[in-house]
Amino acid sequence: MTDDRLWEDAPSPVKLRWLAGEAEAGAGRRALDIGAGRAFYAAELARRGWRVLALDRADLRAAPVGTASAPFVLGVAARLPFRDRAFALVLAFDVIEHCEDDEAAVAEMARVAGGRVILSVPRRHPEVLGRYNLTFKHHTDKTHRREYDPDGLRALLERHGLTVRRIQPEGPVSPALAAEFLPWGRVPVRRAIHLTVRLGWLRNDDLCADLYVLAERP
Numbered sequence: 001m002t003d004d005r006l007w008e009d010a011p012s013p014v015k016l017r018w019l020a021g022e023a024e025a026g027a028g029r030r031a032l033d034i035g036a037g038r039a040f041y042a043a044e045l046a047r048r049g050w051r052v053l054a055l056d057r058a059d060l061r062a063a064p065v066g067t068a069s070a071p072f073v074l075g076v077a078a079r080l081p082f083r084d085r086a087f088a089l090v091l092a093f094d095v096i097e098h099c100e101d102d103e104a105a106v107a108e109m110a111r112v113a114g115g116r117v118i119l120s121v122p123r124r125h126p127e128v129l130g131r132y133n134l135t136f137k138h139h140t141d142k143t144h145r146r147e148y149d150p151d152g153l154r155a156l157l158e159r160h161g162l163t164v165r166r167i168q169p170e171g172p173v174s175p176a177l178a179a180e181f182l183p184w185g186r187v188p189v190r191r192a193i194h195l196t197v198r199l200g201w202l203r204n205d206d207l208c209a210d211l212y213v214l215a216e217r218p
Helices: 003-007 013-022 040-047 102-112 150-159 175-181 186-198
Strands: 030-034 051-056 072-074 087-093 113-122 163-172 208-216
Touching: 013 040, 013 113, 013 208, 030 040, 040 051, 040 087, 087 102, 102 113, 102 150, 150 163, 150 208, 175 186
Parallel strands: 030 051, 030 087, 051 072, 087 113
Antiparallel strands: 113 208, 163 208
């Protein structure tokens, strides 16, 4: 995580959906949000009954959005200052791609996890986009040290003792670009295509920009 991580101005609907689906009511159990940024997701976990710590290498007190609901700890993913199995839930959205040593970061997440691990990463450039000289927007982010494909990500997590329950591509590339090739009616066609994407009528997992993961420490 870099100090630039405070870029996120609002919580991601996809991330909130994952928390709603995979982070059941906390009932007072402990959770750790690594690379918490503005602590939107730590605050959401606190709202759902978790006792949350928000960890980041940037000082969250400079931009306190969700920190009122979650105590803040200054630290980095590769050296977590907590005992083994300290947390029933470990959260790491958009973190390990920024780490110099992602193996060390995942090893530490697995060590402190006593249950579920939820994380997201940018996806490696798929071959199908290259055919059209296109790429995902995150490939222009110079703070990323790497991107991931599903098989490589699964292997990384399993090397450190995590059992992968689910890897889901998210953030589909919108086919609404096709509307720009029309000589007329671009706006209504663009809106119609966006609607079909939101309704799930058009989807290709190979064209999703991110990978979301649910894993567990046995």
